[in-house]
Amino acid sequence: MTVDLVLSNAKAFVNKETMDCSLAINRGKIFKIGKEPSMPKADRRLDVKGLLVLPGMIDAHVHLRDEGKAYKEDFYSGTAAAAAGGITTVLDMPNNNPVTMSAETLRNRMSIAKSKILVNVGFYSEFPTNIQDIRGIVEEGAVAFKLFMTEQVGGLDIDDDNALSEAFKIAKKLGALVAVHAEDKVSLKSAEDRLKHANRNDIGAFLEAHSEDVEMKAVKRLLSIVKQSGPHIHFCHVSTGKGLKAIIEEKKTGMQVTCETTPHHLLLSSEEFKRVGTLALTMPPVREKPQINALWSGIEKGWIDTIGSDHAPHTLVEKKSEIVWNVKVGIPGLETTLPLLLTEVKRGRLSIADVVRLMSEKPAEIFKLKGRGGLIEGNNADITVVDLRSRGKIDSSKFHSKAKYSPFDGRPVEGRPVKTFVGGQLVMDEGEAVAQGGSGDIIRRE
């Protein structure tokens, strides 16, 4: 038989270790992994010259925008950024215009995305107003539910523990995961009001409002609701030692709880605001050394399950204001995440196995993305090829994202993705998008 493609001369991460091998790819799947002489005939052969070949990176925390927010990012620009960043699958957040919170909004989003995407995309939904509509959203293929606890985004009343519990019970029954942005709205708003009244409009005021306790309060509240109602809960962008500790305590009891942190929470501190000002503002904010150390320790000990970019693009105009409360919070991360993590590999703080676990295996497992998350025969041929020796600097002017800014701008990096394959097709080569929109798959939860 003749397969579509053989990647030869690979150092591939297979079965938890790196091995010298070749990979045969056929009809979008990994057909065979083995030594070169055992490879079948192929229509095309590509010598990757000893580069490291990893399972495609999966970013479970991305705001692709489009629709009413297409001026910030659209499905093409966002997935081109993913491809450039070595990411083969992204999960799209629901705080869109319109908010993804019904079978219909989800269906529309999928149909708009289909012809524009370069990488695979799965979709979160917010909870609907009527919890009877949860089932329809799951049947439409939402990968998971997302709950913002900072402000009312979806239909479900976030101030009402009973409403949350009832919705969670249905999610549990349907086997749907609930991902949360855990910052407590009530404490956050009261701090904001107090600060605004005192005419505090500076970055320090924002940090004061988004305190560690604001995170911990929401984490604890959700954990106690989940204890009674039972779905798998996944905490997005954990940013504090206290929040993480509360999660670890429940993990130890065997509760189905997982968590994510981000490259910015691991690698930036509030010192950064002096350099780049409001460009570095995100929610939850980057913090001080003790918090950063707690997160790194969570990574080392395996308590933190995934790293997500929380790619949250805005325009430069939206990112700047004298009044901190008017600044749009969020930073683009699809094109910086993997280079930054590979740089940490070089520095010895992470291993390649850690990167693969945090950004491919675990996201695939947690979000039940079948056939992804590992270089295994029969899996989808989603593959990220990286050059660990390549040195450069983060340069946001070269981003494929519409959001051409980064608090990491100018930071030296060592190691970068050089080729991205999605379903066996080369979509990014040496930083350039080389495929058409529509190359990625819409991922529906089965």
Ligand code: DOR
């Ligand atoms: O910084 C953030 N930006 N945090 C969020 O929760 C939302 C996000 C966005 O959509 O811009």
Ligand code: ZN
């Ligand atoms: Zn968030």
Ligand code: ZN
């Ligand atoms: Zn987010």
